[in-house]
Amino acid sequence: MHIVGLMSGTSLDGIDVALLDVQEIEGHLSTKLIDFKTVPFQTGIINEIRKSLRIDQSDSQLICSLNFKLGVLFAESVKMICSKNGIAASELGVIGSHGQTIFHQPEQVDSFAASTLQIGEPAVIAYETGATVVSNFRTMDMAAGGQGAPLVPFTELLLYRDSHKNRLLQNIGGIGNVTVLPKNATLDHVFAFDTGPGNMIIDDLMQRLFSRDYDDGGDIAAHGHVNEDLLAYCMDNSFITAPIPKSTGRELFGTEYTDKLLTTYGHLAPADLVATLTMFTAKTIVSNYEQFVFPKLAIDEIIISGGGSYNKTLLRYLAELLKGHCEVLTQEDIGYSSDAKEAVAFGLLAYETLHGRPSNVPAATGARDHVILGNVTYPPLKYKEEGTTHA
Amino acid sequence: MHIVGLMSGTSLDGIDVALLDVQEIEGHLSTKLIDFKTVPFQTGIINEIRKSLRIDQSDSQLICSLNFKLGVLFAESVKMICSKNGIAASELGVIGSHGQTIFHQPEQVDSFAASTLQIGEPAVIAYETGATVVSNFRTMDMAAGGQGAPLVPFTELLLYRDSHKNRLLQNIGGIGNVTVLPKNATLDHVFAFDTGPGNMIIDDLMQRLFSRDYDDGGDIAAHGHVNEDLLAYCMDNSFITAPIPKSTGRELFGTEYTDKLLTTYGHLAPADLVATLTMFTAKTIVSNYEQFVFPKLAIDEIIISGGGSYNKTLLRYLAELLKGHCEVLTQEDIGYSSDAKEAVAFGLLAYETLHGRPSNVPAATGARDHVILGNVTYPPLKYKEEGTTHA
Numbered sequence: 001m002h003i004v005g006l007m008s009g010t011s012l013d014g015i016d017v018a019l020l021d022v023q024e025i026e027g028h029l030s031t032k033l034i035d036f037k038t039v040p041f042q043t044g045i046i047n048e049i050r051k052s053l054r055i056d057q058s059d060s061q062l063i064c065s066l067n068f069k070l071g072v073l074f075a076e077s078v079k080m081i082c083s084k085n086g087i088a089a090s091e092l093g094v095i096g097s098h099g100q101t102i103f104h105q106p107e108q109v110d111s112f113a114a115s116t117l118q119i120g121e122p123a124v125i126a127y128e129t130g131a132t133v134v135s136n137f138r139t140m141d142m143a144a145g146g147q148g149a150p151l152v153p154f155t156e157l158l159l160y161r162d163s164h165k166n167r168l169l170q171n172i173g174g175i176g177n178v179t180v181l182p183k184n185a186t187l188d189h190v191f192a193f194d195t196g197p198g199n200m201i202i203d204d205l206m207q208r209l210f211s212r213d214y215d216d217g218g219d220i221a222a223h224g225h226v227n228e229d230l231l232a233y234c235m236d237n238s239f240i241t242a243p244i245p246k247s248t249g250r251e252l253f254g255t256e257y258t259d260k261l262l263t264t265y266g267h268l269a270p271a272d273l274v275a276t277l278t279m280f281t282a283k284t285i286v287s288n289y290e291q292f293v294f295p296k297l298a299i300d301e302i303i304i305s306g307g308g309s310y311n312k313t314l315l316r317y318l319a320e321l322l323k324g325h326c327e328v329l330t331q332e333d334i335g336y337s338s339d340a341k342e343a344v345a346f347g348l349l350a351y352e353t354l355h356g357r358p359s360n361v362p363a364a365t366g367a368r369d370h371v372i373l374g375n376v377t378y379p380p381l382k383y384k385e386e387g388t389t390h391a
Numbered sequence: 392m393h394i395v396g397l398m399s400g401t402s403l404d405g406i407d408v409a410l411l412d413v414q415e416i417e418g419h420l421s422t423k424l425i426d427f428k429t430v431p432f433q434t435g436i437i438n439e440i441r442k443s444l445r446i447d448q449s450d451s452q453l454i455c456s457l458n459f460k461l462g463v464l465f466a467e468s469v470k471m472i473c474s475k476n477g478i479a480a481s482e483l484g485v486i487g488s489h490g491q492t493i494f495h496q497p498e499q500v501d502s503f504a505a506s507t508l509q510i511g512e513p514a515v516i517a518y519e520t521g522a523t524v525v526s527n528f529r530t531m532d533m534a535a536g537g538q539g540a541p542l543v544p545f546t547e548l549l550l551y552r553d554s555h556k557n558r559l560l561q562n563i564g565g566i567g568n569v570t571v572l573p574k575n576a577t578l579d580h581v582f583a584f585d586t587g588p589g590n591m592i593i594d595d596l597m598q599r600l601f602s603r604d605y606d607d608g609g610d611i612a613a614h615g616h617v618n619e620d621l622l623a624y625c626m627d628n629s630f631i632t633a634p635i636p637k638s639t640g641r642e643l644f645g646t647e648y649t650d651k652l653l654t655t656y657g658h659l660a661p662a663d664l665v666a667t668l669t670m671f672t673a674k675t676i677v678s679n680y681e682q683f684v685f686p687k688l689a690i691d692e693i694i695i696s697g698g699g700s701y702n703k704t705l706l707r708y709l710a711e712l713l714k715g716h717c718e719v720l721t722q723e724d725i726g727y728s729s730d731a732k733e734a735v736a737f738g739l740l741a742y743e744t745l746h747g748r749p750s751n752v753p754a755a756t757g758a759r760d761h762v763i764l765g766n767v768t769y770p771p772l773k774y775k776e777e778g779t780t781h782a
Binding site for chain 1: 443444445446447449450451452453454455456457458459460462463493494495496502503504505506507508512513514515517518519526527530531533534535744747749760761762763765766767768769770771772773
């Protein structure tokens, strides 16, 4: 069965679309990544997403409209990758669409309920492609008392479990998150949590100070020096020591965070600011390992994925901080695609939901139950009828 | 099969919950209303909904949080009506939840896409009740180029078709909408559209001028006089003469509308304002019939449903305006429950979706295709396992 996974992360670099071939033989899933693309967002849409992410700039009309616009863009990405590979989108077994996170609040804050909101209307995707869509994966885990994140551990177990090595899978997107994968693990042995900021603050600084989207290759950070004062200020953050499972997002490390940081430390050299915040990301990751992983498990390998895996300075900082503990590798080092990882995950989670199977990992999210993630949206019957005619 | 329908309308008077018994014999649906309740909203939630309805007061955090809070309240309503009738909620065949409309914009406006947004998280309802939920009915019709409303015509045909009479089913909730049901009609003969304001402006005036939620029985309007000047000002509204199919909501006739109206006409006696806006609702309804119904079809009966059917002054205005054309009846006059009508409809629409059947009426919404409405969200497997154990 051909399936498609769609991911559009907090880093706003575009729509990740993965085309997979999935075969299920005697309950064992075998998957092959046929193709992967990142379709960049146009500036207009990026601005609308940025507005919808800010409490002071978002409103019901914008969110309502953007939900439909993103649905159209997601559908176009699916049709593009299908057409490029000679597959009719309406023949897809399922599309798994993560959606764009507009708000994620894993715990109650004042009068606001623990809740999460992803947009990118599945009805539009199903109507435009002719395929069944599974979307809104995070809400059911939160309904079951979980943090709604991370959801990749299920597919990470499927794809990365090793019979000899204890592995950490560290994703560095807008946010950093890690999955702990002991050798020969089953679902009950896997745990995962958000480590804190990924590229989010670095990207925000690059846009404000250098008018670039991100620190390409970590070059700017490589030319700066870490300011210990600022680093100490950043590390004084209760999320870093909060117990696991835990998850975070733009609510803690978004533009309001950078605003505040620049108020006090805006006088530092721009490259020093980028270097320090790059070290901050590395230190939040390692500090979390030291508190919540290393005491339990001797780790053999850390495999880095996400945009952060292309930041050589960040990788160097991580390797320095982890020297003597374990090896730091990237997805590409072990023959996978770092970029495709999350899109692949949501394609496979959709496949599980379509088959009525639960796919959250309670030890990763804190949920009370294994639950079936997401909603199923059906395409119009006309595609089926066409299919019948052609058959 | 027992099913539940949930509706929470623009009038914000609470959660309508209908418990139905549905039997399908040779493709023919037979339905029985077992019980119906309106669970009033608490003031705190009404205030949050009101904020989320206003462009200038809504934001991503509020909408994200309210989506989950409403999910909890919807689930509690389902459990309440099930428990009262000795039925386990987890044994329900399906729950159809309309959700609370936060924004509905059937046509593109400036840079905002045609779109609609209902909230009341289905994952929370499914998790808390243990039943499968169908929700977000309007988005697929809009994805197919329709207005996303009205969606009741499908079930109206099922329940109200007569072999001898041409009927109009006029609902007067926050918004007014009519379904045209010729005798012996099939889906292809049914059409429907929003007529304009229902009780929305009247309720808003009652709250501002009399500190009451609505004009109980139409008593206030009965003591006022219609101001022809204000009535002419109101009738000068392009929605009234806009071609069908058409739909509207708080965007046109919400608090911003009342704000504007009171700026110019705030000096009138409060009862006169209420009387005039009651007549405005009646006239928008009749004006739409004169333009879009009477030229095509001789109508025998008009059956009024919704909160407006309890406003005697509104009924009297309608009867006066329609004198010589047709009889004005209420749902109760023909042995149905006016209050339950929409909740029943969304229960039955959920039943259709669960069976993979389309249930929009393109002639009513303007959609290009018959489409399967809504998303399906599954409950945790633990309920099934319990069910198996008990069996």
